[in-house]
Amino acid sequence: MHEHQPRPTDIDDVAGRRAERQVATFFGLSSVMAILFCVAYFTFDIGDEPDLFLGYGASNIFLGLTLGLALLFIGIGAIQWARKLMSDVEISEARHPSRSSDEDRDIALSALNQGIADSAIGRRPLIRNSLLGALGALGLPAIVALRDLGPLPGTALEQTVWRKGMRVVNDVSGTPIKAEQMEIGQLVNAEPGIFFAVDEEGEPVVEGVELQQEKAKAAVILVKMRPEDITPYPNRENWGVEGVLCYSKICTHVGCPISLWEQQTHHLLCPCHQSTFDLADNGKVIFGPAARALPQLPLMVDDEGYLVAQSDFPEPVGPSYWERG
Template identity: 55%
Template sequence: MTHDQSTLTPREQGESDLPVSDPGIEPHVERYTDSDPRLSQRTYHQVVALFAAVPVLAIAFVVIYFAVPHTATAELLGQRWSIQPTLLGLTAGLGVLLIGIGAIHWARQLMNDTEISEERHPVASTASEKAEFVAAVNAGASDAGIKRRGMLLGSLGGAIGIMAVPALVTLADLGPWPTAATRKETLEHTLWADGVRVVNDTNWIPLKAADIEIGQLVNAEPENLRDLHGTEYQNMKAKTALIVVRMDPNSIKVPESRRDWQVGGILAYSKICTHVGCPISLWEQQTHHLLCPCHQSTFDLGDSGVVVFGPAARSLPQLPLKVDAQGYLVAQSDFTVPVGPSFFERDSRNDYKKGDR
């Protein structure tokens, strides 16, 4: 059977259908390390030394982190430098740099230097191609000298592994470890204490029990909050925010355990929603309900702040109140439970639940 040559493809005609002809591989030039065993051995020692220096730098990083005060500074080149972050950057950066230099030196001077080429193949591999790939990987491992120079792989693994230590150490900067003692002093503690006056959060005027009318809601803070400044002030303000309401004593439910927490129907609750921490102030006088504007959690302030609707799972923390000799509202103590959203270590056994007495 004959074919018209004009209908045949270039490949069928014995010609290449590639856009350019195959230039081939240039003649191989032997490296110095391939021709001189002594130079090869010296390069091997250099790579191992580069990797071996990384653990030293990692240990130095940890020592500097704990031993050098973060407030320490020094004058250099007309500038004031913070010593600790500078040294941490140098040790960690140099460690990563040495790993990179060692890996490049290994690849350029010790791994097999023979050039190969292959045609592009379909994405889906055949069984034989997969077998060839495994064989190529094994050959590559052999060419890399792993079997003949066992310390290379071990030192590289050790260098990369030890660099995880500085990263783990810096996790301590995320905050103190949440032990029970730490939580008691931070998350579970506010400025409210026995005798601390309740003041209006706008004008800082102390609240007098006689001046608060039935149905009125006042946003408040502790008087001693003004003694704080900066970040400490902002953090504590977010935790101590208070809602003070006055209701008809005959229209509210006051459990026996909280009988002395109110003054003539005046009650105080945390302003921070127990769902995700939004500030609450949408007050419905007739129902005594307080609505969170973020996710519509609704709390009944006439029934110890229990949840009556929405995603919140805990009652609003209530602050025990009393009056001082001048008739001003003051706290009896801090909140008896942590304010704000829940956290993993939080103990919810003391939270008020509907029906508790």
Template identity: 50%
Template sequence: MGNHSDDLPASSEVVAKAGHDEVEKFQDPGLPPHRLRLADTDPKAAKRAERQVAILFGISAIGTLLFFFAYFGIRLDQTIATLRLQNMFLGLGIGFAMLGIGTGIVHWARALMPDHEVSEERHEMRTEEDRLAAVQIVDDIVEETGIKRRPLIRNTLIGAMALAPLPAIAILRDLGPLPGNAMHTTLWKKGERLARDPDGTPIKAADVTIGSAFHVIPESLNTLTEGKLNEKAKAAVLMMRLDPDELHPSAGREDWAYNGIVAYSKICTHVGCPVALYEQQTHHLLCPCHQSTFDLTRECKVIFGPAVRPLPQLPITVDSEGYLVAQSGFHEPVGPSFWERS
């Protein structure tokens, strides 16, 4: 094989060879030449871009108004068609509200705000001079946006941003009842029979075998004509039967179960998802939303997941006909653990 060492250059300005004391540094190529945009050179183009941004902010405001029209103006009549129509306009309204602001700001930055590149050394800001320099930088940024010189953009942006959060407030307010008596009061009361969900037939203790699980509602739910879904959401219960020796009730709760039959609220104490998974071998209840896990043998104590409060227990017994009934309502609010609760 030939020796190719003779083919290499004697010296190189790019590669540093072993033994060299210093490595030649590349020169800073600097910033590329700044290219002016059409709006930078043509006042008419700048004015046109300004109007386009204002139109986008106006579209955002219209989208917010469309959301409120759908939310308050379209009355639901228990038909799927009306529900779909409202959902469609709700989605379009909030979509245009967010899209208008986002697109408007992006177009504003690309077409009208200064786009020249700068290179600055980063250093700690400790002196008063540095603080004043930082304030000046902020002032320069505000000046460069042109918001002081472009009242049309400024006013439409303020209007769009003032309206945009309102749909979120309306949606969050309508998620459910506020904490307090609304979540403390359910249909469960002394003597209320436990009934199967969804057919509403009462359950006898003799029909509940060890290892079985029932989705339970109050029997009186069948007679409601208004607010049935809301009441069911608060009163839904899971009922299981274990070997009585596996239960470890705390003081004062020794008689809340009947022959190993226990009943607990079905509403997860994290964010209110339905706890619907029962692991028969481990006696664990699992919330499928965020995997909060409750130990059924220890009064549904939280053993895993984000929930911080056990599931409320419904005290139960049997009536003279052998049907399972509630001894009382829940002794604590059901549902998510709001910060107001201890």
């Protein structure tokens, strides 16, 4: 083994401080890039007429560039820290059994503490603080990017597109449904008729991302059972039509779509975590981790005899995590 050769930073305090400033500079630049990521996110337009840079979407270019540089500068700073300031003395140890003895464990802890001491992180607060700042700033792009996944659930799920008089239609064909068309024990996956509506020029009223978001929230199931089997809550006696009831298709546990229907028991089973709802008894939970009953959509019929909504859901649809204390 060659004799250890000290580095300039090992013997020259001025060189050590200069290396420390270099490392802190890279960590600081990482923080700046993370902040610029957030600035770019809110600055560049990504709508129908997006901002362009060199012929490409400016948002994508600058988001990728700033996030990439933020990670790169942290990596460069860490490499410089290890090469110039951390201890570079080679050590070796013999292999030991899988389960170390207590003495070996004490030695390992001592070596760990020695490594912390050799890293000089305790003696060089500038590096420590700038690294913590860079790592903290790196969380900002993650928060901003996650926020872009969609509207906040606390407000987005409080209402859907269901309105008074809106027809309930088959979610595949878009055909409206009459109560007498359904058989006892039948389940139909349905949605609001607005998703199949078109304007005067034949264009969809709702389309694109907005369509997918609204369809996900407004999905429902229709079930038909004997009216005498239904035990509605007070003031819900007129929420069904000839034994046809309508419930949200979204499980109140974590939001899985539900349509596993047991005709004889009137139970609806969620395939994800086995939450079970009694649709003959106001959709209440009878088994599983769901925290509240399945929201029910009040129904009536229009002048042509088709099933329509009396109103929107009287309570939020979807998972009920925001209601848990």
